[in-house]
Amino acid sequence: MIYEGKAITVKEIEGGIAQLDFDLQGESVNKFNRLTIEELHAATDALKAQKKLKGLVITSSKDSFIVGADINEFTDLFAGSEEDLVANNLRANAIFSAVEDLPFPTVTAINGIALGGGFEMCLATDYRVMAPKAKVGLPEVKLGIFPGFGGTVRLSRLVGVDNAVEWICGGAENRADAALKTGAVDAIVEPAKLVEAAVAIINQCNEGKLDYEARREEKKGKIKLNAMESMMAFEISKAFVGGKAGKNYPAPVEAIKVMQKHAGLTRDKAIEVEAKGFAKMAKTNVAACLVGLFLNDQELKKKAKAWEKEASDVKLAAVLGAGIMGGGIAYQSALKGTPIIMKDINQDGIALGLKEAKKQLTKRVDKGRMNAGQMADVLNSITPTLNYGDFKNVDLVVEAVVENPKVKDAVLCEVEEMTRDDAILTSNTSTISIDLLAKNLKRPENFCGMHFFNPVPMMPLVEVIRGKKTSDRAIATTVAYAKAIGKTPIVVNDCPGFLVNRVLFPYFGGFSGLIRDGADFQKVDKVMEKFGWPMGPAYLLDVVGMDTAKHANDVMAEGFPERMKADYKSAVEVMFENDRYGQKNEKGFYKYELDRKGKQKKVVDEETYKLIEPVVQGKNDFSDEDIIARMMLPLCLETVRCLEDGIVAGPADADMGLIFGIGFPPFRGGALRYIDDMGADMFVELADKFADLGPLYHPTEKLREMARTGEKFFG
Numbered sequence: 001m002i003y004e005g006k007a008i009t010v011k012e013i014e015g016g017i018a019q020l021d022f023d024l025q026g027e028s029v030n031k032f033n034r035l036t037i038e039e040l041h042a043a044t045d046a047l048k049a050q051k052k053l054k055g056l057v058i059t060s061s062k063d064s065f066i067v068g069a070d071i072n073e074f075t076d077l078f079a080g081s082e083e084d085l086v087a088n089n090l091r092a093n094a095i096f097s098a099v100e101d102l103p104f105p106t107v108t109a110i111n112g113i114a115l116g117g118g119f120e121m122c123l124a125t126d127y128r129v130m131a132p133k134a135k136v137g138l139p140e141v142k143l144g145i146f147p148g149f150g151g152t153v154r155l156s157r158l159v160g161v162d163n164a165v166e167w168i169c170g171g172a173e174n175r176a177d178a179a180l181k182t183g184a185v186d187a188i189v190e191p192a193k194l195v196e197a198a199v200a201i202i203n204q205c206n207e208g209k210l211d212y213e214a215r216r217e218e219k220k221g222k223i224k225l226n227a228m229e230s231m232m233a234f235e236i237s238k239a240f241v242g243g244k245a246g247k248n249y250p251a252p253v254e255a256i257k258v259m260q261k262h263a264g265l266t267r268d269k270a271i272e273v274e275a276k277g278f279a280k281m282a283k284t285n286v287a288a289c290l291v292g293l294f295l296n297d298q299e300l301k302k303k304a305k306a307w308e309k310e311a312s313d314v315k316l317a318a319v320l321g322a323g324i325m326g327g328g329i330a331y332q333s334a335l336k337g338t339p340i341i342m343k344d345i346n347q348d349g350i351a352l353g354l355k356e357a358k359k360q361l362t363k364r365v366d367k368g369r370m371n372a373g374q375m376a377d378v379l380n381s382i383t384p385t386l387n388y389g390d391f392k393n394v395d396l397v398v399e400a401v402v403e404n405p406k407v408k409d410a411v412l413c414e415v416e417e418m419t420r421d422d423a424i425l426t427s428n429t430s431t432i433s434i435d436l437l438a439k440n441l442k443r444p445e446n447f448c449g450m451h452f453f454n455p456v457p458m459m460p461l462v463e464v465i466r467g468k469k470t471s472d473r474a475i476a477t478t479v480a481y482a483k484a485i486g487k488t489p490i491v492v493n494d495c496p497g498f499l500v501n502r503v504l505f506p507y508f509g510g511f512s513g514l515i516r517d518g519a520d521f522q523k524v525d526k527v528m529e530k531f532g533w534p535m536g537p538a539y540l541l542d543v544v545g546m547d548t549a550k551h552a553n554d555v556m557a558e559g560f561p562e563r564m565k566a567d568y569k570s571a572v573e574v575m576f577e578n579d580r581y582g583q584k585n586e587k588g589f590y591k592y593e594l595d596r597k598g599k600q601k602k603v604v605d606e607e608t609y610k611l612i613e614p615v616v617q618g619k620n621d622f623s624d625e626d627i628i629a630r631m632m633l634p635l636c637l638e639t640v641r642c643l644e645d646g647i648v649a650g651p652a653d654a655d656m657g658l659i660f661g662i663g664f665p666p667f668r669g670g671a672l673r674y675i676d677d678m679g680a681d682m683f684v685e686l687a688d689k690f691a692d693l694g695p696l697y698h699p700t701e702k703l704r705e706m707a708r709t710g711e712k713f714f715g
């Protein structure tokens with residue numbers, strides 16, 4: 001044994017060749033936490049002290065190779081000064097460079113996922129062999145940073161600037177064939193033969209058949225481009241990547257700038273440039289928010305996993321109502337492998353639901369993500385029906401009929417009679433109280449809300465809503481089913497609008513107030529899109545549908561009259577009264593026309609301005625800051641109230657719900673993180689400035705207390 005630690009062991013395997021194996025004790029995967037980096041240092045020193053070694057193979061004893069850095073350590077690490085971050089990166093890089101400089105040939109055997117720091121480890125060796133199913137990549141930009149263990153330096157020299165830009169700025173996981181094609185790895189080998197293949201490469205190096213030293217020098221040298229080629233490669237990619245990533249995500253373009261800066265430098269100087277650029281990105285608020293988001297997501301996954309343990313099996317599901325939502329739910333369930341019965345009361349409904357599923361599947365086939373046979377299998381696992389024939393075999397029902405409490409009540413009572421006593425019933429209602437719907441059920445403990453978002457295949461969130469009588473088993477089974485069909489569930493308590501709509505409608509309230517006070521709806525859309533929303537509020541209302549929005553708004557106003565009942569007629573009501581329902585009938589705040597590809601395109605319609613004129617009080621050219629404040633304050637304050645009222649379990653659930661449910665700008669982390677970033681004191685001060693606009697703008701007592709004490713939602 002050459003070295004034995006808790007994450008790494010090094011031993012001689014044959015003919016003077018050593019094997020350095022990653023196997024982090026007590027964890028299911030290898031990751032670069034502090035311990036692993038320290039041990040890599042010690043293991044490399046031990047290797048250097050061996051005088052007779054002829055080569056090194058780096059391996060992993062886990063299913064994955066190394067999944068990346070330990071992101072749990074990032075929050076503390078990134079809180080340090082920029083200088084500390086640079087120093088920290090240079091220290092870690094000295095270890096990777098020491099591996100690269102070992103006085104014998106080195107090969108990594110990539111048996112499974114090697115991402116981020118894990119792939120940078122692979123890049124430090126002279127050669128890489130990779131299992132067919134393994135994946136490699138540098139996904140750091142997804143966290144608002146870029147590779148910081150020499151990845152921008154080594155990859156750009158190994159595979160060329162264009163490929164390095166694509167890998168680093170795209171952040172994708174790459175399959176073995178793609179990795180081989182770009183030259184990021186040298187061979188694809190079956191898992192059982194990886195070490196053997198690595199040893200063979202080392203032997204060929206020692207026999208003089210492969211020149212590992214020349215290869216190493218290439219990786220440590222300057223990028224081989226003349227000044228003109230370099231200018232072209234970097235400038236073009238900066239413009240392209242910058243356009244795609246947008247101003248709110250600076251890391252991809254910074255990565256290119258860093259590569260451009262170190263192109264003419266040799267390794268150690270180049271790594272200094274990378275370290276400085278990395279530290280600059282790690283200190284951005286975007287990185288803090290994206291890292292926070294990752295950690296929140298982990299927390300939600302943990303919670304879902306805990307629920308899954310208590311869940312009953314869902315082998316067969318059913319959906320009632322084959323409309324827009326029912327069709328989407330049936331497709332999603334069938335696609336992910338849970339067969340589903342789709343029941344409607346009329347044949348047209350069924351035809352519509354099947355059409356929706358077919359449309360989604362055809363898209364997948366067109367994109368090459370599925371073949372015709374697989375499409376047929378998925379369609380065959382949707383059973384359309386007009387009766388309750390097979391319902392005794394159903395484990396979980398999603399009710400998705402029209403949004404009318406009387407109809408839903410009748411349908412739920414009917415289906416309860418047709419299903420087994422242990423079947424779980426859920427409702428995809430967007431607004432109706434779960435307790436109200438449970439009132440006439442014989443087994444209310446088996447009932448909860450399961451709120452999907454439109455379009456179902458695209459929207460990741462499902463709100464699982466607990467009524468007063470809902471049992472843990474019902475929640476657990478619904479959470480597990482949501483996970484099984486590829487969705488992210490959050491468990492919330494019952495109230496009008498649950499979490500997402502309760503928070504979204506105050507935001508629309510902010511919009512209506514702005515229009516009343518003379519803001520231009522197009523300007524509001526532009527400002528909010530620049531702020532980071534995928535679409536501005538007027539456009540979003542057109543997508544949601546004015547009828548749906550009006551109906552939900554009425555429910556919210558009834559539920560929370562003190563805040564949400566408006567004392568003026570809103571532009572949304574005007575649109576609704578004039579049958580301008582939005583995209584669904586091609587007219588809302590905007591007009592919709594088909595483009596050449598047959599896709600709906602929004603067009604400005606002067607008619608809208610004429611229609612809303614009677615409800616607009618004067619003309620006002622609000623500043624961008626005022627528009628943002630008037631839109632964001634009600635949304636954030638309602639999120640705070642949801643947390644205080646116990647509608648959500650914690651800040652992570654609330655923020656993730658908004659990001660996954662309504663597309664809250666991810667780089668801002670969520671409504672509660674937005675308050676944290678501004679500081680509760682500044683946030684309350686801003687809210688007080690708009691206090692005259694009514695209770696939607698009034699902070700809670702607890703938030704005022706946080707403003708005084710400096711307490712944060714994410715401590």
Ligand SMILES: NC(=O)c1ccc[n+]([C@@H]2O[C@H](COP(=O)([O-])OP(=O)(O)OC[C@H]3O[C@@H](n4cnc5c(N)ncnc54)[C@H](O)[C@@H]3O)[C@@H](O)[C@H]2O)c1
Nearest residue numbers: 321322323324325326344345349400401402403429430454
């Ligand atoms: N559309 C959305 O954006 C959205 C988003 C989230 C939740 N929801 C909720 O989902 C539910 C359905 O909405 P949708 O937009 O799919 O409506 P939809 O009008 O497109 O579909 C409703 C379907 O239910 C059928 N139906 C009516 N009575 C029935 C009964 N007794 N048994 C079986 N089927 C019956 C109708 O024939 C119709 O096909 C509503 O509660 C709605 O609030 C909708």
